[in-house]
Amino acid sequence: MTTKREYLEFIRKYYERIVKDFDKQMNEWLERAVETKTFDPPMAPVTRAVLESLFYSITSDIKYAEESRESLLIYSKLPGILSGKIGRKVYPVVNWFNGVTLFLFAYELIKDSGVVKADDVEEFKRIVDHSLEPIFAFPEWGPHNRAIKRGLALTYAAKMFPEHPRAHLWSKLGNILVEASLRHWSLEDSELYSAIWLADILLYIDLVEKNYAIFQSPILKYYFDYFTLLLCPLGMIPDFGDASWGSPTDLYMMILEKGASIYRDPYMKYAADRIFRFTRKEEKFGIFSVFAYLWADDSIEPKKPHILSQEALDEVIGKKIVFRSGWDESSTYMLLNYMDEGDIGWYYKEHLRNTLVVTAEKMHHGHADENSIIALIYDGAFLLHDGGYREALPNGEYRADVYHNRIVVREGEPACQKLLSFLRKKLDYQQTRTRRVHFKIFKDVDVSRTEVIDERNSYHWDRIITYLKGLEAFIIHDGIRILRDGKFTLSNLFWTQRIHEVGDGYFDTSIERIGVVGALFNPKITMEQRKLLAWPNKEGRRLLIYFSPVEDGSINVEDAMRCYLPEKCVYQTISRDFRGGEYFSFTTVLWPHKENESIDKILDGIRMMDADKYPRATAIRINLPSRDITVCAKHDLSIGLVRPHIRPVYTYEDGKVRYGEIESDAAYIYMGLLPDNTLRFAFIDGMKLFFKGIKLFSSDEPSVIDLSHRPDIEREGYFKTEREYWRYELKTKWESWEEEIKL
Numbered sequence: 001m002t003t004k005r006e007y008l009e010f011i012r013k014y015y016e017r018i019v020k021d022f023d024k025q026m027n028e029w030l031e032r033a034v035e036t037k038t039f040d041p042p043m044a045p046v047t048r049a050v051l052e053s054l055f056y057s058i059t060s061d062i063k064y065a066e067e068s069r070e071s072l073l074i075y076s077k078l079p080g081i082l083s084g085k086i087g088r089k090v091y092p093v094v095n096w097f098n099g100v101t102l103f104l105f106a107y108e109l110i111k112d113s114g115v116v117k118a119d120d121v122e123e124f125k126r127i128v129d130h131s132l133e134p135i136f137a138f139p140e141w142g143p144h145n146r147a148i149k150r151g152l153a154l155t156y157a158a159k160m161f162p163e164h165p166r167a168h169l170w171s172k173l174g175n176i177l178v179e180a181s182l183r184h185w186s187l188e189d190s191e192l193y194s195a196i197w198l199a200d201i202l203l204y205i206d207l208v209e210k211n212y213a214i215f216q217s218p219i220l221k222y223y224f225d226y227f228t229l230l231l232c233p234l235g236m237i238p239d240f241g242d243a244s245w246g247s248p249t250d251l252y253m254m255i256l257e258k259g260a261s262i263y264r265d266p267y268m269k270y271a272a273d274r275i276f277r278f279t280r281k282e283e284k285f286g287i288f289s290v291f292a293y294l295w296a297d298d299s300i301e302p303k304k305p306h307i308l309s310q311e312a313l314d315e316v317i318g319k320k321i322v323f324r325s326g327w328d329e330s331s332t333y334m335l336l337n338y339m340d341e342g343d344i345g346w347y348y349k350e351h352l353r354n355t356l357v358v359t360a361e362k363m364h365h366g367h368a369d370e371n372s373i374i375a376l377i378y379d380g381a382f383l384l385h386d387g388g389y390r391e392a393l394p395n396g397e398y399r400a401d402v403y404h405n406r407i408v409v410r411e412g413e414p415a416c417q418k419l420l421s422f423l424r425k426k427l428d429y430q431q432t433r434t435r436r437v438h439f440k441i442f443k444d445v446d447v448s449r450t451e452v453i454d455e456r457n458s459y460h461w462d463r464i465i466t467y468l469k470g471l472e473a474f475i476i477h478d479g480i481r482i483l484r485d486g487k488f489t490l491s492n493l494f495w496t497q498r499i500h501e502v503g504d505g506y507f508d509t510s511i512e513r514i515g516v517v518g519a520l521f522n523p524k525i526t527m528e529q530r531k532l533l534a535w536p537n538k539e540g541r542r543l544l545i546y547f548s549p550v551e552d553g554s555i556n557v558e559d560a561m562r563c564y565l566p567e568k569c570v571y572q573t574i575s576r577d578f579r580g581g582e583y584f585s586f587t588t589v590l591w592p593h594k595e596n597e598s599i600d601k602i603l604d605g606i607r608m609m610d611a612d613k614y615p616r617a618t619a620i621r622i623n624l625p626s627r628d629i630t631v632c633a634k635h636d637l638s639i640g641l642v643r644p645h646i647r648p649v650y651t652y653e654d655g656k657v658r659y660g661e662i663e664s665d666a667a668y669i670y671m672g673l674l675p676d677n678t679l680r681f682a683f684i685d686g687m688k689l690f691f692k693g694i695k696l697f698s699s700d701e702p703s704v705i706d707l708s709h710r711p712d713i714e715r716e717g718y719f720k721t722e723r724e725y726w727r728y729e730l731k732t733k734w735e736s737w738e739e740e741i742k743l
Contacts, residue, residue, distance in 0.1 A: 001269070001302050002276040007293035008058075010276075014285040015051040022048060030081065037086045041095045041131075045074040046102045047287045053109035054290055065113035068106055069120060075103075075127050092123075093131040097146075100131050100153035101203060102287065104160050108207075125164055128157050132170060140355075141177055142348030143184040144364050145196040151177030152204045159208055178204055180348065185219060185317055187348055189339045189366035190241030191230075192389075195251040198223050199288060202258050206295075215262045222313060224259035227252060228271045228305070229312040229322060233331040235278030238375035240337055242365040242389045242399070244516045245535055249279040250286025257296045266303030270327075273302045282535075309446040309467065315436040317344065320374075321448045323467040323474075332472040332592065335374040336465060338450040339366065340434040357394040359428045368401035370434050370452045371463045373494075378472060378592035381541035382511045384494065388563030391518040400427040403562050407478050407586070408491045409459045413575035419491060420558050420569060430456050437462070437637075438668075442682040442738045444469055445631075445670045458483040464633045464668065471591075475620060478586040479635025482578040491573040492586040494545050495562055499570070501599075505555060506546040507570045508599060511537045515564030530564050544591040544599050547572040548608050548620060550584075583635055585615035589622070601625070612658045613639060619659035625675075632659045632669040637685075640665055646727045652687045664689040665733070673743075682738035687731065696741065699734055 022044055029042040052068035055061065079090045094103045107124055110116060116124075132154060140146045154174025158167045181201055188194040205214055214220060230237045237252065239245045256272035259265060272292070279289070304327050312320040312335075319339035325332040341349060341363050349363035362368060367387065376384035387403035390396020401408050402423040414422035437449040446467040453460050464477040480490055496509035513534040519525050547555050553574040560569060572586060591602055605623035609630065616636035622629045640655020655665035662669060666686025673679050681696055683689055689697045716729050 001298075002273045002296070003298050004293055004296050006276070007289065007296060010280060010285075011051065011054070011289060011293060014287075014289070015048075015055070017285065018044065018048050018051065033082060034085050037088070039078075039082065039086060039088065039090050041075065041078065041093050041099060043095055043099060045071045046094055046099050046106065049106035050102050050287055050290060053106040054293075056113060057109045062113065062115065065110040065115045068110050069115050072103060072106060072124065072127075073120070076123055091130045092127045094127060096131055096134060096153065097149060098287075100128060101149075101156055101200075101207075103128065103131075104153075104156045105207065108160060125161050128161065129164065129166060132157060132166075136169075136173065139173060139177065140352075141180060142187060142351060142364075143181045143197070143345060144187045144348070144352070145193045145200070147177045148181040148197055148200040148204070151175070151179075151181070152200045152208070155204065155208045182214060182217075183219075184348075185344050186223070187345045187352075187364040188241070189337075189362060189364070190243050191237050191239045192243035192248060193241070193365040194223070195227070195248055195255060198227075198255055199251045199291075202255065203291070206258075206291075212262070221263065222317065224255070224263065224265070224268055226313045226318055227255060228259075228265075228268050229307075229310060230320070230335070231271045231274060231327070232333045232335070232375065233324075233327065233329050233377055234380065235274040235281075235329070237275075238335050238377075239386050240335070240369065240374045241367050242361075242396075243386075244389055245385065245514045246278075246282060246284060246516065248286060248288070249275055249282075249284045250288040250292065253279065253292035254288050254295060257292045260300050261295055261297040264300060266301055267305045269300045270302035270304055272296075274327075309441055311436070311439055316342070319434065319436070321436075321439060321450070321465075323446055323448075323465070325469065325472060329380050331377075332379075333375065333377040334465075334467065334474065336371070336448065336450065336463075337369050337374050338371050338434045338436065338452070338463075340370055340432050340452075341366075342433075360396055360399045362399075362429050367399040367404065368429050369404045369406065370432055371450055371461065372404035372406040374405075376474075376543065376590065376592070378543075379538075379541055379594070381538035382514060383509075383541065383543035383592055384496070384590075385511060385514055385563065387495070388515060388518070390520060391561075391564070392520055392523075397424070397427055398562065399429070400424070401430075402427075402493065403495070405494050407461050407463070407480060408493055409454070409457055409461070409480065410489045410491075411457065411486060413487055413489050418558055419489075419556065419571065419573055420560055422489065423491065430454060432456075438684055440668075440682075440684055440736055442670065443740075444672050444680055445682065447668060447670070447684065449668070455483065458486070459488070462635055464635075466631050466670065468629065471624075471626075473592065474590040475622075475631050476586075476588040476590065477618060477620075477631070477633040477635070478588070479615070479618075479633070480584045480586075481636070482580065482582050482584070484580040485578070487575065487577050489573060489575040490584055490586075491571050492547065492588060493569055493571045494588075494590075495567050495569050496543070496545075497565070497567050499557065499568060500542060500595075502557075503603070505549060506544060506599075506603060507557065508542055508544050509568075509570065510539075510542045510595075513537055513565065518564040527566075534565060540595045542593055542595055544589070544593060544602065545570055546589040546591070546603065546606060548587040548589075548606075550574060550586065552576060583615045585618045585635060587618060587620050589620070609660045610658075617657040617659070619662070619669075621660075627675075628673040630659070630662065630669070630671040630673075632657070632662060632664070632666075634667045637667055646729070648729065648732060650733065652731075656688070661692045662690065677743045678740060679743050680738070680740045682736070684736045685733055686737075687733050694743070696739070697734075697737055699732060 049071035056064035158171035260269035501508040609619040619632040666683035
């Protein structure tokens, strides 16, 4: 368990590095300012001041208070340092994004030390006043990161300097900006900005309001659980939306330590501990680890969560699904994001859309990643990862659908051009609607079905993911229904970096490193610098990507920049004329393995099965020495809905599909046949299931629905409403079932 002592040791090492590199950082800051003729206040002085103030508060050593005072007063010297060098007037200010709050916090810790004189206080007021002034020119509002950050800075300043002539104005605007975040769900669908938003709420509660009753809000509690459940085996939350892998660890440590302390939650403590150990291993020093230290409670023992695959956390706010075999570093983990913009916070999102240049974003800080596989991790290595943030302001190509592991649909077809060039013509975010149809945990498999409805681009897409537990592999069924007549290009995209082997319908792939730095803050960055700063992935782990054959489809690979590095997009695509309502189906097998493990037996065992209603329904079989696996998926859930004036509307005869030896009306079927003729089966949303003519399940059987004790209930009849009679039959689908039998 990470103790306060470990946090403090970590912070002391951070301080040693800050002091050692301080002059270098300030010189580099000055060079950038002169070269670009811009003024962006440096963070190094206020970062140093916070650490020195913290050490004073712990040790009472006056030396630290004196050093903190000197660090804070550096901001008074900035106008003189830059005088005549950038062609514009410079004011004594700190960076508004984090600087004001940290400046005030450092001052608060030393204000009663005796080293801060009256003249210093007046100078601090002047610095803060100048720093807050730009907020009044552009007071962004709503439950998102920049609004709560502005509100926190304003209200904290009003608290620390109540006698300042503008304190009332600071407090008034600050409370308006804070209020939206305290009472509403976050707009952020970003691993980075969600953490920034929640961290600033916690700082507001701790530094300004001191009202811990706020933690009783179910909205606030939700996010602590949400982040805990997203933790991946490597000890961090995978990046999604506008974010970079491995950041911001210091914010997640402080968030989860606060959650563990407030709710006495051992699982949050476990997540905080894992993130700390990842942070220390990666040497990802961050100033907000100070608050992780301050808020940590050593009396809470961490406990590894017992739950494995699960929704994170629901089908409205989080809209994510985690598949996992465990919580240790060697565990398998997949994260699916099906978050859309939705109606939550519509007013605030619409304001942002109409105010900022954010045409590439899913409001807010989100990507076109609906139904995208954000991350696939196996035995300590990334096998699939997300697309990155952006290379330059204001928009970023990496936000577009084409840079994610998902289906992409475009009207028309490539004309004398490569597929990615064709798909990249439409990079602005296209609003969609998404929904979770089902998520089920069975003995051998975990299953999800999530759907995207994109009326603007005229398609409806369901993605069905089957996690083969024990085998640590995944089967992806993608069904696309085109909503109107026309020519469309449908593409099934997966991104990787190295291709070790290519064959008939498959690629054996791996990820070498994950980019974390692009040209946004360094337009002259070289490829070697990008690679040097990238996160090195664990070697020796590969992902077999197998595309099942489709008529008139093609399989290919293209190179492109993605997530700040050169990557390869492997894909299966088809362009042709479609009729409105017509279905198309892709089936993909994702099989993680070690580099010394042969993939031949896997490839030899894969075959598509005939489905009499293909492509509205489809099935795949994988024959392995340990078991023969069959997965059947019904893309068109309207099959069998034939009696609008009778209940139920469906019948088995009209809803059944034949998949070789299997017959059923179920929406989803899994079968695993073991060498000893033990058959394990599971289904979702069905009435009957047959295998080789053997009845495995029937909701018609009296042994299943025994009505002998209710002679007043008829299996068929009529039900009278106020206006009409409805015919009914007591024949119904079961939500799900699983069983094991000996053939």
